[in-house]
Amino acid sequence: MSLSESIPASGRAAIVARLRAAGCVFAEDEAGLLIEAAQTPAALAELVASRVAGLPLEHLVGWAEFCGLRVAVDPGVFVPRRRTELLVRRAAALAPPGATVVDLACGSGAVGVALATLVEGLTLHAVDIEPAAVRCARRNLAPLGGRVYAGDLYDPLPGELRGRIDVLVANVPYVPTGAVALMPREAQEHEPRVTLDGGPDGLDVLRRVAAPAGEWLAPGGHLLLEIGEDQAEAAVVALTAAGLAAASTGDEELYAWVVIGRRQPS
The missing domain is CATH 3.40.50.150 (Vaccinia Virus protein VP39)
Known part of the structure; x- marks a missing residue:
């Protein structure tokens, strides 16, 4: 079972609530991407905490969507808009x-x-x-x-x-x-x-x-x-x-x- 499948609805809702409280406009979408990027519950908790602290989502998941493509984006690199x-x-x-x-x-x-x-x-x-x-x-x-x-x-x-x-x-x-x-x-x-x-x-x-x-x-x-x-x-x-x-x-x-x-x- 993947990590995404193992997280109950209440767990997802809690992540969305944390992201929304931190000012993430697209909290539900971001929660899904963070869950997809994480390999373990501990890694997911770290990703969510980093996002709440203000790190760019693209730096955390390692890519940005641009012109319908996934483009790798590393920490410290300008995120394509x-x-x-x-x-x-x-x-x-x-x-x-x-x-x-x-x-x-x-x-x-x-x-x-x-x-x-x-x-x-x-x-x-x-x-x-x-x-x-x-x-x-x-x-x-x-x-x-x-x-x-x-x-x-x-x-x-x-x-x-x-x-x-x-x-x-x-x-x-x-x-x-x-x-x-x-x-x-x-x-x-x-x-x-x-x-x-x-x-x-x-x-x-x-x-x-x-x-x-x-x-x-x-x-x-x-x-x-x-x-x-x-x-x-x-x-x-x-x-x-x-x-x-x-x-x-x-x-x-x-x-x-x-x-x-x-x-x-x-």
Whole structure:
């Protein structure tokens, strides 16, 4: 008998009540996932206690659902958000079969994993500066043939990619420094600050990505970055200043916004 089958209804209800009291909005769903992840009653008790203490559910169960896929997420790694599915959809629509795709600030590699399922024959490269993220992304992307590099943005990319990238995606931090303290506690305490803080207006890293993007993109290639709704105008200005034709797009249901830049064909 599995652990899930051995837990009486009253035991499940008690777990749900503890999670709900701790502020977990989807307490019933989370209880089911914690029970699924545990091998023993003692392990389950530890998982529930950790969740009540504020640890991200994804770090506890070891994966996050993203674009209908289970993506491995290790402790200390940024947890992919559902709103980033807009970035994936827009990127996939712009990537031709066999495209060369680069994911900067890749975190767990979730965006690359999703794109690999949507774009036939793509060649995937990903970069992150956080060692834990690099290890996690390699675990997720290696089975798909993706290559993951450790370093700051473009720095570790092979030189032969310069001028040959069809789609460049980057879910860089875009929360203004003053707003980081308003984020959920689990993000503040258990995700690296470097993955959250985008500087005074939230766009410091976006500008660093945009400035040299034209040198790396193939003629007609696209750069896509996730942004906040109120950052759309400034983000378009930043990409335009970098020599790209730029526009923003959004999805109200996902509460998501993306800015897209295109290198003009030669």
